[in-house]
Amino acid sequence: MRVLLVSDTHGRIDARIAALARDCDAVAHAGDVGAAAVLEALGAQVVAVRGNNDVTAKWAAGEHDRLAALPAEAGLELPGGRLVVVHGDRWPAAGRHAALRRAFPAARAVVYGHSHQLALDQDALPWILNPGAAGRARTNGGPSCLLLQASERSWQVQAVRHSDGFQA
Template sequence: MRVLIVSDTHGCVDARICALAQACDRVVHGGDVGDAAVLDALGGAVSAVRGNNDTAAKWPAAQQQRLQQLPLQAELELPGGRLVVVHGDAWPARGRHAALRRAFATARAVVYGHSHRLAIDSDALPWILNPGAGGRARTHGGPSCLLLQAAADAWQVEARQFGGGFRDTL
């Protein structure tokens, strides 16, 4: 199973990330979505969580019901293990990876966002994955995402970062 992992779009998602989503079986969004149009642009099989910026005051009035449907945490059973998705703002930056490993010890991997910093920490289980920022804000080198290949016998994760500025989709 091929899973696209994205986070921190803040209302817009890069067109190259949307193109990758079309070739994936699932899409996971780690919060700070910013607008329901982002979820629509990513395709049909999207699991998203609410980030600290996903508030009623920051989402269009017509989208409040869709915002309320976003959970604070999601868990997906994938071939070979469970993927947990949180935004990450509830854990202090110092020691965040160790804290996430303790909190979700039975997961194969934990996805978080919030920091806008791309990270693949696969030195221990569960893996701790941060796709960076998939929108315009604080991309630290360009919009980014992760591609996870989940099979019963092994998982592989690959980072994708797109330089050359943001490419609009919405």
């Protein structure tokens, strides 16, 4: 099973990252979505959580129901384990990975956002994964995401970064 991991789109998703979603079985968005159009661009199989910037003042008035439906935490049962999806702002930056491991010990991996920093911490279980920012705000080198290939026997994660800037 192939899963696209994204975060921190803040209302706009890079077109190349949205295109990757078409070749995936599911998409996990770790918050700061910013607009319903982002979720629509990612396709039907999207699991998304609310980020600290996902507030009614920042979403269009006609999208407040969609915003209200975003949970603070979600999970995906994948071959070989559970992927937990959170935004990450509830845990301080110092020690965040250790805190996420303590909070979700039964997960195979935890994907979070908030920092806009691409990170793959696979030193212990659960893995702690941050896809960086898939929009155009504070991308730290270009819009990025992670591709997770999950099978019963193994999980593999590949980082994707578009260093030539945002494409609408």
